Structure formats: C-alpha cells, structure tokens
Amino acid sequence: MTAQYDVAVIGLGAMGSAALSYLAARGVKAIGIEAFHPAHALSSSHGDSRLIRLGYFEDPSYVPLLKQAYLNWQALETRLRSDILAATGVLQIGKPDSKIVAGTRASCQLHGLAYEELGREAMASRFPAFQLDPDEIAIFDPRGGYLRPEAAIAGYLKLAAQDGAVLHFGEKITAIEPDDTGVTIVSADARYRAKKVIVSTGVWIAELVPALRLHAQPIRQVVAWYQPRDGFAVRPERMPCFLRDEGEGGSYFGFPAIGAEGVKIGRHAHFLEPIDPNLPNPPVNDRDTALLDGFIAKRLPAAAGQRVNAVTCRYTMLPSEDFLIDLLPGDPRIVVASPCSGHGFKFASVIGEILADLALDGGTALPVSAFSFSAMEDFLAKRAAPDAISQTSGG
Ligand SMILES: Cc1cc2nc3c(=O)[nH]c(=O)nc-3n(C[C@H](O)[C@H](O)[C@H](O)COP(=O)(O)OP(=O)(O)OC[C@H]3O[C@@H](n4cnc5c(N)ncnc54)[C@H](O)[C@@H]3O)c2cc1C
CATH class of the missing domain: 3.50.50.60 (FAD/NAD(P)-binding domain)
Incomplete structure (x- = not known):
C-alpha cells in the first residue's frame, strides 16, 4: 500500500x-x-561555514527576513542546546561608493542598524590581518558572523x-x-x-x-583554506568574517581561522562556470588556486601560509x-x-x-x-x- x-x-x-x-x-x-x-x-x-549578516547590501528589503532568521537560529540553538551561529562581526571592505560598502551602509541606515565605518588606520590597529588600499574603507556589522551548515x-x-x-x-x-x-x-x-x-x-x-x-543555472564554486603566517591576527576575535568588493574583479568572502584548517576564502560565483549537477564536480585546478592564492597574498598576508585544502561546491543562480x-x-x-x-x-x-x-x-x-x-x-x-x-x- x-x-x-x-x-x-x-x-x-x-x-x-x-x-x-x-x-x-x-x-x-x-x-x-x-x-x-x-x-x-x-x-x-x-564546507564548515556560511556568512550571516544583517545590514544586507544586496537590498534593504531583506532585513526584516534576516531579523526573523536570527530569531529562528537562536530558537534552533536553544532546542539543540548547542551553538550554530558565531557572532564574529562581518567587515564589508571596498571603496566608499562600491556596491558592497555603499549598499551595506544604506541598508543599515534605512533600518537603524548598528554599524561602524572604519578607515585604513582604524582597520590597521583593530583588525591588522586586512590590507586596505588608501582609498578603501570597511563597514563593520557587529551582528554578523558565521553559521555551521x-x-x-x-x-x-x-x-x-x-x-x-x-x-x-x-x-x-x-x-x-x-x-x-x-x-x-x-x-x-x-x-x-x-x-x-x-x-x-x-x-x-x-x-x-x-x-x-x-x-536555475547550477555553477561551480571553489573555496580554499590556508594555514596562517600570523596565527594571532587571524583568530576570530582579531579577524571578523568579511566580504570584499574588488570592483571589476568581483567580490570575495572569507572566514577567520575557525578550525584546524585555517582561514577559508572564495570568490563569489568564482569563474561563472555552468555545470551539469549529475556529473562529478570538475576537480580544483591551477587556475582556481592561482586566483585564490593571489587574493590572499595581496589582501590577507597574515593568513597567506600554506594552502591546505581546496574544494568545489555548487551555487544555483537565478537571473x-x-x-x-x-x-x-x-x-x-x-x-x-x-x-x-x-x-x-x-x-x-x-x-x-x-x-x-x-x-x-x-x-x-x-x-x-x-x-x-x-x-x-x-x-x-x-x-x-x-x-x-x-x-x-x-x-
Ligand atoms: C561555496 C559556497 C559558499 C556559500 N556561502 C554562503 C554564505 O556565506 N552565506 C549564505 O547565506 N549562503 C551561502 N551560500 C549559499 C547557500 O549555501 C545555499 O543558498 C544553500 O546551501 C542552498 O540550500 P538548498 O537547501 O537549496 O540546497 P542543498 O543544501 O544543496 O540541498 C538540496 C538537497 O536536495 C537533494 N536532492 C536533489 N534532488 C533530489 C531528488 N530528486 N530527490 C531527493 N533529494 C534530492 C540533494 O541531494 C541535496 O541534499 C554558499 C554556497 C556555496 C556553494
């Protein structure tokens, strides 16, 4: 039956x-x-971690949903009696008028959310792992952090x-x-x-x-983990999670050294490669690692020790x-x-x-x-x- x-x-x-x-x-x-x-x-x-942030640069209209998402994650933690969300804060780095920085600021202002705007000197003293260009700033979202998927x-x-x-x-x-x-x-x-x-x-x-x-287009995504050169600078208390707007170069995301594998980074949508979900993931190749190695050496030198792992993952992109x-x-x-x-x-x-x-x-x-x-x-x-x-x- x-x-x-x-x-x-x-x-x-x-x-x-x-x-x-x-x-x-x-x-x-x-x-x-x-x-x-x-x-x-x-x-x-x-892949161990996913960013969560409240001042949503993509569109302020996500914020009410995010407020409920935070409440619901908390309810899950209470029922499980274990931690799912770690509030390290999230830094959103780029030029002041970049999509990520300007969008985060606008979203926070519209919804009256707490945020801090940090210039290059403030970043160097507070979060020294990050290298900023002279014309870049960061918006710190204190409610941000990471989830354990x-x-x-x-x-x-x-x-x-x-x-x-x-x-x-x-x-x-x-x-x-x-x-x-x-x-x-x-x-x-x-x-x-x-x-x-x-x-x-x-x-x-x-x-x-x-x-x-x-x-609904499945695409390939690659993330990599690095052993830090300066372990102190990349601890979660000293290095929040981050998003970085590189303009034409796309945007990168990353996490402090949460576990033994070290700092994890990736570029959003990577090389925009469509995939067939029923075929095995194309393995990580030299082009993938060159992109991520280059980013970490330039932007997070304290984290740019040996690359210890790199894996593929999959996005489903809608138009x-x-x-x-x-x-x-x-x-x-x-x-x-x-x-x-x-x-x-x-x-x-x-x-x-x-x-x-x-x-x-x-x-x-x-x-x-x-x-x-x-x-x-x-x-x-x-x-x-x-x-x-x-x-x-x-x-
Ligand atoms: C590398 C990477 C980094 C990301 N970073 C972030 C981030 O920092 N923050 C964030 O918010 N989001 C992030 N995302 C996006 C986020 O992870 C996804 O939005 C989310 O995981 C999608 O969940 P899902 O349930 O739709 O898909 P999945 O979790 O993939 O679940 C779909 C499930 O359906 C099953 N399934 C498929 N077909 C069938 C079938 N016919 N019968 C039965 N079962 C089936 C599959 O086996 C699979 O387990 C990231 C994604 C990737 C890949």
Missing part, C-alpha cells in the same frame, strides 16, 4: 531540513526524502525526527504526479502519496520543476540573483524553494518556516512576494538583454 502523508519534502539540504523540522513541530504527518546524505559534497551546503542541517533533521517526521536517505525522487485527490511522488523503489509537496532540491531543482529549466520561493503556478499543492544564488544559507532558518506556512496555509505572513514566480517573470521581462551573472554578491 502507498504510504500517505500530509506533506512530503523532497531534498533535505539547508532548506528542506529546516522545512521538515517546522512541519513536524506543527504536528503534521511529514516525510523528508533525500537522494544522498545530509550536507554531502555535491550539495550547496557543505553541517551542524544546522543535522540539528534540524534531529528535531524533525524527534517530532515525528519520517526521514529517508539515499532515495532520489524521479517524478511528481499530481492528480485530483493529491500528489504521488515516485522513486526507483517506492511511491508516496501526500496532500502537499515541498521541492527543495538545490542544484537539481529544474529536474522536478520544469518551469525553472531555463532559469535576478535572488530566491524563488512560491507555490507552483497552476498547482498550489506544490511548493518550490530555490533559495541560493550564492547567499541563501543564512535565511534557511526563516525559509523553513515560510515553506511550512506555504504548504500548510497556502500563504505566509513573512515578506516573500519578491521571491515569487511572477516577480521572476517581471524581472525577465524588464531585463533588456540577458545579463551576465554579476560577481559582486554572495556570502
């Missing part, structure tokens, strides 16, 4: 694990199905199971078949019936949501570099979540709540209209010509 559920969540990465936890906490009969295992190396959610996903899955959700791993869903009385989801070995389905399958989203085939979180047009029983574009993890705690709202209530009080299918269509219609993905965002 086909098992029956109120809600089935397909894909248990950052968004799916959080959604499943919210559903189970509300007492509904929920199942989560994951093709591999939590935070695996082909997903978008591995693997621990967050494991935590949400643990709570979901505790609250009664069914979890399946190593099972790929190959089809979603809606009919008059519900939705059937199909894997190689089983069929499940659900009243509602959440599709949160990261770089594979277009396989189950054909409406995103032309728009607007925003998120897509909505009911599927034509079938409101299917909830679609593609919140990546290189900056989605910090929102997972609130997106999980939103996905549960959308599945159970058909709507949410949280502000997500900017992430609808119609907002994406409007964006595409207004765009005069297909733009390249920008390399100034992320993290």
Whole structure:
C-alpha cells in the first residue's frame, strides 16, 4: 500500500531540513526524502561555514527576513542546546561608493542598524590581518558572523525526527504526479502519496520543476583554506568574517581561522562556470588556486601560509540573483524553494518556516512576494538583454 502523508519534502539540504523540522513541530504527518546524505559534497551546503549578516547590501528589503532568521537560529540553538551561529562581526571592505560598502551602509541606515565605518588606520590597529588600499574603507556589522551548515542541517533533521517526521536517505525522487485527490511522488523503489509537496532540491531543482529549466543555472564554486603566517591576527576575535568588493574583479568572502584548517576564502560565483549537477564536480585546478592564492597574498598576508585544502561546491543562480520561493503556478499543492544564488544559507532558518506556512496555509505572513514566480517573470521581462551573472554578491 502507498504510504500517505500530509506533506512530503523532497531534498533535505539547508532548506528542506529546516522545512521538515517546522512541519513536524506543527504536528503534521511529514516525510523528508533525500537522494544522498545530509550536507554531502555535491550539495550547496557543505564546507564548515556560511556568512550571516544583517545590514544586507544586496537590498534593504531583506532585513526584516534576516531579523526573523536570527530569531529562528537562536530558537534552533536553544532546542539543540548547542551553538550554530558565531557572532564574529562581518567587515564589508571596498571603496566608499562600491556596491558592497555603499549598499551595506544604506541598508543599515534605512533600518537603524548598528554599524561602524572604519578607515585604513582604524582597520590597521583593530583588525591588522586586512590590507586596505588608501582609498578603501570597511563597514563593520557587529551582528554578523558565521553559521555551521553541517551542524544546522543535522540539528534540524534531529528535531524533525524527534517530532515525528519520517526521514529517508539515499532515495532520489524521479517524478511528481499530481492528480485530483493529491500528489504521488515516485522513486526507483517506492511511491508516496501526500496532500502537499515541498521541492527543495538545490542544484537539481529544474529536474522536478520544469518551469525553472531555463532559469536555475547550477555553477561551480571553489573555496580554499590556508594555514596562517600570523596565527594571532587571524583568530576570530582579531579577524571578523568579511566580504570584499574588488570592483571589476568581483567580490570575495572569507572566514577567520575557525578550525584546524585555517582561514577559508572564495570568490563569489568564482569563474561563472555552468555545470551539469549529475556529473562529478570538475576537480580544483591551477587556475582556481592561482586566483585564490593571489587574493590572499595581496589582501590577507597574515593568513597567506600554506594552502591546505581546496574544494568545489555548487551555487544555483537565478537571473535576478535572488530566491524563488512560491507555490507552483497552476498547482498550489506544490511548493518550490530555490533559495541560493550564492547567499541563501543564512535565511534557511526563516525559509523553513515560510515553506511550512506555504504548504500548510497556502500563504505566509513573512515578506516573500519578491521571491515569487511572477516577480521572476517581471524581472525577465524588464531585463533588456540577458545579463551576465554579476560577481559582486554572495556570502
Ligand atoms: C561555496 C559556497 C559558499 C556559500 N556561502 C554562503 C554564505 O556565506 N552565506 C549564505 O547565506 N549562503 C551561502 N551560500 C549559499 C547557500 O549555501 C545555499 O543558498 C544553500 O546551501 C542552498 O540550500 P538548498 O537547501 O537549496 O540546497 P542543498 O543544501 O544543496 O540541498 C538540496 C538537497 O536536495 C537533494 N536532492 C536533489 N534532488 C533530489 C531528488 N530528486 N530527490 C531527493 N533529494 C534530492 C540533494 O541531494 C541535496 O541534499 C554558499 C554556497 C556555496 C556553494
């Protein structure tokens, strides 16, 4: 007999694990199905750390969602009795009128958020790991820091199971078949019936949501870790997480020496290389490491010791570099979540709540209209010509 559920969540990465936890906490009969295992190396959610920041340069309209995300991360920590978020602060470095610096300042001012503007001398005495050009400044966001992605996903899955959700791993869903009385989801070995389905399958989203085939583009990302030359300068108390606007050279993100592997850095969207999510990640090559080695030597010399690790990861870019979180047009029983574009993890705690709202209530009080299918269509219609993905965002 086909098992029956109120809600089935397909894909248990950052968004799916959080959604499943919210559903189970509300007492509904929920199942989560994951093709591999939590935070695996082909997903978008591995690599020890993800930035969180409140003064959002991309657009001030994200700030209300971020405030709720902070509350929800705190609630997760309380339930787990362990730390997921470390508030090291985040520095956003660049020329005063650069997208990241000007955008962060504007976002903080609009929402009355605390921030500090630091010139080159203040940076040298307070955060000496960073090298600034004479015409650069930094905006310090004291609420910023980093999240532990693997621990967050494991935590949400643990709570979901505790609250009664069914979890399946190593099972790929190959089809979603809606009919008059519900939705059937199909894997190689089983069929499940659900009243509602959440599709949160990261770089594979277009396989189950054909409406995103032309728009959700998986791309390759590379990050590397370095042993510091000056271990004191790169400790989290002395070196906050950072974003750095290099103008035409894109933007970089990085973390202090959190673990034994040292300082981690990456360039947002890296070389903008499209990938097929079903092929193995192209291995890290000399061009990748030359880019990151060059950045760290120039901008963070205290951290520029031996490179001890470099790995690939995957973004799913949407044309607007925003998120897509909505009911599927034509079938409101299917909830679609593609919140990546290189900056989605910090929102997972609130997106999980939103996905549960959308599945159970058909709507949410949280502000997500900017992430609808119609907002994406409007964006595409207004765009005069297909733009390249920008390399100034992320993290
Ligand atoms: C290197 C890197 C750095 C980043 N830095 C930041 C940062 O600093 N701050 C930030 O906020 N964001 C950051 N991001 C973005 C953030 O990590 C992503 O937005 C987020 O992880 C996406 O989560 P997800 O749940 O959509 O996808 P994933 O976590 O990848 O989960 C999707 C899951 O679905 C499963 N799946 C796929 N197809 C199926 C199927 N058919 N059946 C069953 N299961 C399926 C997959 O196996 C996978 O586990 C970064 C991303 C990368 C790659």
